[in-house]
Amino acid sequence: MHNNDAAKAIRRDAESFSIRSILENQSSRFENHLNYMNPQMPKVLKTLGFDKTYIRAEGAYLWDQDENRYLDFLSGYGVFNLGRYHPVIVQAMRDMLDYKDASLVQFDCPHLLGELAKALVEKVPHLERVYFTSTGAETVETAIKFAKAHTKRDRILFFDHGFHGLTNGALSVNGNKEFREGFGKLLPDCNQIPFNDLNALEKELKKKDVAAFIFEPIQGKGVFIPSPGFLKAAEELCHKYGALTIADEVQSGMGRTGKFLACEHENVHPDIVLLSKSLSGGIVPTGAVLSRTEIFKSVFSRMDRCVVHSSSFGKNSFSAAMGLATLWVIDHENILERAAQAGESLMTKLNALKKKFELLGEIRGRGCMIGIEFQSPKSLQLKMGWSLLHTLSKDLFPQLITVPLMRDHRILTQTSGHHQDIVKILPPLIIEEEDIQYFVSSFEKVLEGAHKFPGGIWDLGKSLAKTALGDSKS
Ligand SMILES: Cc1ncc(COP(=O)(O)O)c(C=O)c1O
Secondary structure: OOHHHHHHHHHHHHHOOOHHHHHHOOOOHHHHHHHHOOOHHHHHHHHHOOOOOEEEEEEOEEEEOOOOEEEEOOHHHHOOOOOEOOHHHHHHHHHHHHHOOOOOOOOOOOHHHHHHHHHHHHHOOOOOEEEEEOOHHHHHHHHHHHHHHHHOOOEEEEEOOOOOOOOHHHHHOOOOHHHHOOOOOOOOOEEEEOOOOHHHHHHHHOOOOEEEEEEOOOOOOOOOOOOOOHHHHHHHHHHHOOOEEEEEOOOOOOOOOOOOOHHHHHOOOOOEEEEOHHHHOOOOOOEEEEEOHHHHHHHOOOHHHOOOOOOOOOOOHHHHHHHHHHHHHHHHOOHHHHHHHHHHHHHHHHHHOOOOOOOEEEEEEEOOEEEEEEOOOOOHHHHHHHHHHHHHOOOOOOHHHHHHHHHHHOEEOEEOOOOOOEEEEOOOOOOOHHHHHHHHHHHHHHHHHHOOOOOHHHHHHHHHHHHHHHHHHO
């Protein structure tokens, strides 16, 4: 074959590849996961009735193959603050592909990264520099290294129930033993302190070997908010004893709580701030570690240490382009105000249900990060159902809310953490009042079912428990 013919043949071959046609036939969706990936996932989805074949997504909605529409109050665990396929984000992606930007040259200073760093520092003016990563956990790994390099100390303190990702270092500062168990010895010198306990924090800090205290300004697991003034006092203590503060805003940042950073609610100015998830509008993996110049100087201290900390995809222009587009949307579409208002509307409506439903406990959160806690009921019948279910499993009750929300109302929500009777909602920040009302009226119907014992959701509880027990035995 001549060279020309060969080139034509290759082009013809390439034309026969079509992602669209692969997307359009999803009959092997669950089977492939069962056979080639984590096999537990399709099993769990099937048990809970979350095994849908989604074929499209836009804004706050997903559609399945039968054109049923689902309301997404999960937002990809907080990745889609702006909903899916926001037109500005999509256009930025199209422009990047058309422009053929020379991304990832590596030995280079990519233009878009610098622009995004400047824009982020304008949003968080007490910090001066940005290191980019690909994931939330990688921002945590980076922060741990930077804190150690700067303070020349090794110890990291973290909160009970804190969640900072699941890589080795991030797992070492995870306050949930269910995640840590089974993975051998993690990093030494990481110590858990009880939530909201200033005395315990000071006791550790006094030893003057603590590099940093890492915290979420609002805990993702359970949506727990440190008591007013705690973070400010903790910041002062850390600085008094020479330790840094690391605010993990991977989930709470980028406007989720109605302010750009959740830390702003408490008027604290952490030495290191971590962003990820929705920084890139959800389309490209990304993360950012914001900090002070002197901390950067401790890491990148000489020319021969220029790449002493780096990763292949960290400096990728695509995520920076998406980041710039995301910040533009936040500013031009009043996203912070909208998140605050949507959150307030949700909290008011949910709180109003409390007088009608004895199972409903505290509803807490900020902006569009809300935890709905359930409590042991007082009436005899219901109490019996509650005790029975909790004897079978301490993780089951919130599933009895999320499952019917999905099954009967096509709304995606999540349970929040191990051994907690909490349902968490993370709607996209662009959510409209009409969807809020739909969520609350659906939630009310599910609660009506939950207040009838026996029957209703309690039967579902028994069958879920049976499946779970059968699986743990096998
Ligand atoms: C507060 C917080 N930090 C870190 C992470 C880890 O991010 P990633 O899953 O991108 O590694 C998460 C993920 O949910 C998170 O919520």
